[in-house]
Amino acid sequence: MTIQTDTVHTPAVAATERGPLEFPLGAPTAEAADRAYDILDRENAYRAYRNGYPAVSEWMLRKGLVEAGVHDGDVLITRKLLDSRSLFLTANADTVYFMTYLDLTDGPVMMRAPEDVLTVVDDMWWRWVTDVGIPGPDRGAGGLYLFVGPDYDGPLPEGGCFVRRSRTHRVSVLGRAFLEDDDPAPAVERITSTLAFGRWQPGGFGFSIGAFLEGDGPLGALQPLASPRFVEGSGLVVDTIPPSDSSYFDLLNDAVQAEPASALDAELAGPIAAIGIVHGSPFAPDDRMRELLAEAVARADAVTRAVAFRPRASEGFEYYPGTGLHWSNPLFAGGYSFQVPPPRIGPNGLVPFPDHGAKLTTARSSFLYLATGITPAMCMNLPHVGSQYILATVDAAGDALDGGAHYTLSLPAGIPAEKFWSVTLYDNRTRSMLVSDQLYPRAGSQAYPTPAAVPGPDGTTVLHLSPERPDGVEPGNWVQTVPDEGFFAILRFYSPARAFFDRSWEPSDITRV
Numbered sequence: 001m002t003i004q005t006d007t008v009h010t011p012a013v014a015a016t017e018r019g020p021l022e023f024p025l026g027a028p029t030a031e032a033a034d035r036a037y038d039i040l041d042r043e044n045a046y047r048a049y050r051n052g053y054p055a056v057s058e059w060m061l062r063k064g065l066v067e068a069g070v071h072d073g074d075v076l077i078t079r080k081l082l083d084s085r086s087l088f089l090t091a092n093a094d095t096v097y098f099m100t101y102l103d104l105t106d107g108p109v110m111m112r113a114p115e116d117v118l119t120v121v122d123d124m125w126w127r128w129v130t131d132v133g134i135p136g137p138d139r140g141a142g143g144l145y146l147f148v149g150p151d152y153d154g155p156l157p158e159g160g161c162f163v164r165r166s167r168t169h170r171v172s173v174l175g176r177a178f179l180e181d182d183d184p185a186p187a188v189e190r191i192t193s194t195l196a197f198g199r200w201q202p203g204g205f206g207f208s209i210g211a212f213l214e215g216d217g218p219l220g221a222l223q224p225l226a227s228p229r230f231v232e233g234s235g236l237v238v239d240t241i242p243p244s245d246s247s248y249f250d251l252l253n254d255a256v257q258a259e260p261a262s263a264l265d266a267e268l269a270g271p272i273a274a275i276g277i278v279h280g281s282p283f284a285p286d287d288r289m290r291e292l293l294a295e296a297v298a299r300a301d302a303v304t305r306a307v308a309f310r311p312r313a314s315e316g317f318e319y320y321p322g323t324g325l326h327w328s329n330p331l332f333a334g335g336y337s338f339q340v341p342p343p344r345i346g347p348n349g350l351v352p353f354p355d356h357g358a359k360l361t362t363a364r365s366s367f368l369y370l371a372t373g374i375t376p377a378m379c380m381n382l383p384h385v386g387s388q389y390i391l392a393t394v395d396a397a398g399d400a401l402d403g404g405a406h407y408t409l410s411l412p413a414g415i416p417a418e419k420f421w422s423v424t425l426y427d428n429r430t431r432s433m434l435v436s437d438q439l440y441p442r443a444g445s446q447a448y449p450t451p452a453a454v455p456g457p458d459g460t461t462v463l464h465l466s467p468e469r470p471d472g473v474e475p476g477n478w479v480q481t482v483p484d485e486g487f488f489a490i491l492r493f494y495s496p497a498r499a500f501f502d503r504s505w506e507p508s509d510i511t512r513v
Contacts, residue, residue, distance in 0.1 A: 040274075041289065045296030047271035049248065050304070050361065053368050054126035055255035055264075056242045057089070058172065061372060062101050063251070064240035070231045072170065073197065075100045079188050080234035081449050083440050084433035087239045089372050090490060093433065093440040093449060094422045095176040096187040097233060098195065104149030105169045107199055110161065112225050114194040115142040116187075118386060119175035120375040124168040124259055126368060128336060128375050132175070135377035135386050137162050146200055147171055150260055155217030157206020168259045174373045178419060178494070182448040196225035240372075241430055244301045246294040249275070253283040308366045309393040309400070309428065309488070315362050319390045319503075326398065326509050327390040327491070330367045331379035334360035338367075342379045345501075370431050383498045384418060393428075393488040396509035403434075404483035406466035410508040413459025416497035420445040423463060425479050428486035436480040443479050444492075451476035465489070465510065 014021045014032075018039055021032040028036060062072075064087075070076045078097045082088065091097070095118075102109045113119065117133035117140070129147070134140040144161035149169050156163055177187035203212060203220030212219040242248065256264075256272065261279040264272075275293065277283050285293060311317045316333035319325075335342045338360045344351040367374075370391070377386045394400055395407060415421050422444030425434040434441040440449045443463050454474045455461045462477060464470055465487075469478040481487060491507060499505035 038292065041292050042296055042299075044271040044274040045249075045293050046300050048252070048275050048277070049296055049300035050365055051268045052252040052255070052272055052277075053242070053304075053365065055124060056248060056251045057368055057372060058122070058124050058126055059251055059255040059258075060242045061088075061172070061240040062170070063254075064238050065099070065101070068231075068236055068238040070100075070233075072101045072103045073228055075195065075228045075230050076233040076236070077188065077191060077230050078233040079184060081184060081440070082233065082433070083235060083449075084435045085439070086233065086236050087241050087430055087432040089241065089431050090370055090424075090426055091433065092176075092422065092424055092490075092492060093442045094420070094424075094444060094446060094492065094494070095178060096184045096191065098173075098175045098177070098191050099233075100173050100228065102147055102171050102173060102197065103169060104147055104152070104166060104171065107201075108146050108148045108152060108156075110198050110200045110205070110223075110225060111145045111147065111173070112194060112196040113138060113142050113145060114177070114190045116140050116190070117175050117177045118377070119173060120373045120377070121145075121147070121164065122172050122174070122374055123166045123263070124170050124172070124255065125264060126372070126374050127167065129166050129171055130162065130164040131375055131377055132173075135375070135380075142194065144205075146206075150262060154202045155207060155211070157200075157204075158208055158211060160206040168263045170258070172373075179446060179448060182446055184448070192227070192230055196227050198223050198225040241432065244297060246290055246297055248297050249277065249285075249293050250283070253277045304365045304369045307362045308369045311362070311366060315360075315366075317363070317366070320506055323506065324509075325506060326394050326396070327392050327507065329379065329388075329390050330360075330363040333363045335379060336374050336376045338364040342376065342381050345381050345383075381501050383501060384495055386496075387492055387494045388496045388500060389490050389492050391488060391490045392510050394510075396511045399512075400428075401465075401481075401487050401489070401510060403481040403485040403487055404467060405481075406464065406470065406513040407481075407510045408508075408513060409463040409465065409489070409510050411461040411463070412505065412507070413455065414499065414505055415445070415461070415493075416499035416505050417445070417493040418495035418497055420494050422446070422492045422494075423479065424490050424492070425465065425481065425487045426490065428488060434480075434482065434485065434487050436482050438480045441479055443476060447476075453477050466513075 012023050018035050022029050076099045081093050082091045113132045119132035121129040146161045146163045148165045150167050180186040201220035203218040256277050317328040317330045319327045319329050340355050341353040422442050424442040427434050443453045453461050453476045464473050464478045465481050493500050
């Protein structure tokens with residue numbers, strides 16, 4: 001029988017980005033196979049970068065803190081707020097921060113949370129575990145939380161605390177607290193006098209004698225909670241930014257080795273394992289693989305920067321679609337899960353959006369390149385609670401923001417922030433606060449740590465972003481930029497009002513003068 005070879009869909013030569021690959025008789029030559037494996041390894045390395053970014057970001061944050069002397073269980077606290085000497089992804093200069101990592105390897109850990117804080121607890125792959133404080137189950141009243149690791153299968157409290165499980169042995173606790181009358185001291189006192197931790201013993205607090213008598217578990221001792229060691233974070237020189245060279249994969253390996261193999265979904269773990277990063281096995285890439293890994297980082301980092309700083313309209317990041325404004329937020333496209341947009345809040349309750357049925361990986365890459373921490377509270381359509389953000393990476397003309405130019409940003413009267421609002425500038429390269437002669441590159445309605453912005457006669461607040469303060473501009477209405485440095489801006493609304501969510505209030509674009 002004769003086969004019509006022109007109908008067979010396996011060509012003798014495959015055109016690829018690595019050049020033509022030859023398949024005589026339908027099978028690859030040895031050279032073609034080697035080059036095909038180069039393509040495969042590059043593709044796996046590229047996917048490993050994108051899939052692994054949450055872990056590398058989280059691990060680098062912990063690594064930076066440890067190198068600065070803040071170990072697991074210690075608490076970094078910013079008594080005078082964060083400033084540009086500290087390299088954290090898009091941290092603010094508006095609130096008191098407190099942050100720590102808890103190690104659950106040896107058993108559950110109990111935390112006593114302060115009142116009136118905004119705190120998120122995530123696992124080591126930036127997956128949400130719980131909110132604590134105002135958006136959490138204690139609703140700002142404070143309370144006890146028990147964090148349980150993946151290997152613990154013993155008894156748990158019957159009540160008296162909020163029990164939350166993590167898929168990883170460590171969890172991050174990232175907390176914020178508001179100033180009172182432009183003073184951080186009351187929040188600092190509330191945190192340092194209340195925050196406490198302790199290892200929970202099976203059968204301890206929350207486990208009744210009756211449960212013991214019923215055979216549900218042992219009767220353990222009540223363990224007192226202890227105040228942690230607080231480390232001053234204001235002015236701390238620390239670098240928590242993920243690398244953009246092949247050392248990225250060494251950090252990814254560290255993160256994978258530190259947590260159980262079950263911490264990551266098998267499909268996402270596939271490309272990571274394919275390049276040699278496997279829990280319990282050494283990571284020892286040869287020279288060829290190191291070269292491919294370096295190429296993959298360069299390629300993936302370039303793509304990630306593109307989607308973070310110049311997202312396509314089709315991604316759905318625009319916060320004011322159809323208006324021509326360039327403010328965006330990748331979370332509103334797929335929510336904190338990067339799969340389901342946050343529900344609307346109607347007069348009769350939640351109005352959910354349909355599940356996309358797929359992860360919005362571009363939204364995930366964009367968000368995690370620019371920020372740390374993930375929680376539903378970061379993109380909820382709920383007025384009066386928490387904080388919401390929009391960012392601008394280009395000016396009104398769509399051009400990148402240039403630190404040598406003079407820009408204005410107009411915020412009409414009625415800025416929809418019931419507590420306060422702010423605008424903070426960040427360096428495009430580090431995604432951290434822009435380093436200039438101003439330690440705090442921000443403007444806002446608070447009078448600390450910089451003077452409050454002053455509205456004009458019609459209620460509009462005009463901010464100036466430029467290397468030098470223009471004549472006649474109030475100090476609080478000017479944020480300094482740096483020639484030859486690109487930057488972007490984040491506009492934050494604390495306790496956002498309804499006008500933010502229904503888009504009835506709009507800022508101007510950042511406009512070049």
